[in-house]
Amino acid sequence: MKKNNYHPPYTITPAIVHLVARVSEAVGRLVVLTDQSRALRLRRINRIRTIRGSLAIEGNTLSEAQITAIVEGKRVIAPPREIQEVRNALVAYDRFAQWNPEGAADLLEAHRILMAGLLDEPGAYRRGSVGVMAGGEVIHLAPPADRVLGLMTDLFRWLAASEEHPLITSSVFHYEFEFIHPFADGNGRMGRLWQSLILTRWKPLFADIPVESLVHEHQADYYQALQKSTDQTDSAPFIEFMLRMILDAVSTATPQVALQVTPQVKRLLQVLQGEMTREALQNALDLQDRKSFRERYLKPSLAEELIEMTIQDKPNSRLQHYRLTDKGQQWLHDCVGE
Structure with a gap:
């Protein structure tokens, strides 16, 4: 197997260490206090909040009530594309347990499901250039398309070999994924989905923790953390941001x-x-x-x-x-x- 010398640039700051410890403690508390019956009652609610939060960041306007109606098979009056996005996300999260976060093929399959009917070539890396826009300004120009496969291969190899805590590796992967922007569309929702998948392999309860909902509530800070990490060539600001979101999500999910x-x-x-x-x-x-x-x-x-x-x-x-x-x-x- 080819040796992987690639290592994403990030610094483990005291704030990151402190947040990892606090999240780990909160997760331990949640595992102890959440019995199976409570988990089942919370699962559907949190799944809907997760989908709504992740899609809302990308401009989807459907409410939690409308998403609940779609789950229940009821008719919803809304833009067809937004309804399709929700249906795709429901299918994707149902497949969650089957995917390996270190598998490129699973990532492509997840993208194919999430973007089915929304993109000409879902489940395939982009063939052209893409940039991240803020208003009419390009704030990030992604690497050329001919570098995407190599960059993603290196990123997956690093993920598989890393000995960092999953809270850190998931955040680094998320940032690097957004920097590479491997798909023509759907990169934001895929990056958040894959971080949740990495965390779920660490602690299964993350399949039902609506981190995306909190990211949506702090959407401006999310983009600012991405930009700050890019400007510094160090993903520490983004890691700290995501750990704060994860801590808040886990803490608010603790049964009273x-x-x-x-x-x-x-x-x-x-x-x-x-x-x-x-x-x-x-x-x-x-x-x-x-x-x-x-x-x-x-x-x-x-x-x-x-x-x-x-x-x-x-x-x-x-x-x-x-x-x-x-x-x-x-x-x-x-x-x-x-």
């Missing part, structure tokens, strides 16, 4: 478990140290009524999976003890001090 916890459950979690018997817990809570303890304290804590039994298959064992789950420990860490 504290709102569902009763004062009785809160007290139980606070007194539970290590592994404790029912009698020890009742004594710690200064409770005499066994039935009240079971119904108001113990059962709700078990139902919310904030505590667990040490002997799962024998609930009534005289040797039974109770302990905090990871979810319960995280709840204490995040919510008790509020």
Whole structure:
């Protein structure tokens, strides 16, 4: 295999290190607190927000309500091209789990799906010159078409070999992709899609985190970060911007478990140290009524999976003890001090 000496220019700044740590902590919290049923309820909502955000950056005017109607097969009165963009995006995100972020063939297939019916040659690298316009001004002239294949090959090889954190490699890839602008159209939505794919291979929950929605809310800053990175020949400004967007997206996606916890459950979690018997817990809570303890304290804590039994298959064992789950420990860490 040909050795790849290509390395995109970027600097790991203290801000980047700090943001990576904060995102990683927030992701860990989200993994602990999000159970399967909550994830399923959130998935469709976030998928619609993701599609709306990414397409809105490119000028699509459809609202979340209209996109929801398209998902449900209802008739929507809107420009045909915008409806086609939404339908293409829905198909693309349904294929998300099948694609390898290090595979050029998968990238081309994703572009073919995203741009079907919108471009003469979807799924093929461009054959002509392209530039990024701001008003009537060219703010970025992409490399010549005859260099695209080589540049993309180098970029994929770097991605496959890089030992950087996925939060960094995904952001670098995103910037370099936009700089190369490998397609005649659809580069913005493809760059954002591929960053999400790289992140999803790191943590699957990123398939349902609407980062694109926040990028849309900060669209001017997005383009400014791209331009600043190009001017500096260093993608650090863009990396920092994307990490802030990812942190905000993950933080706002965290389920608010504290709102569902009763004062009785809160007290139980606070007194539970290590592994404790029912009698020890009742004594710690200064409770005499066994039935009240079971119904108001113990059962709700078990139902919310904030505590667990040490002997799962024998609930009534005289040797039974109770302990905090990871979810319960995280709840204490995040919510008790509020």
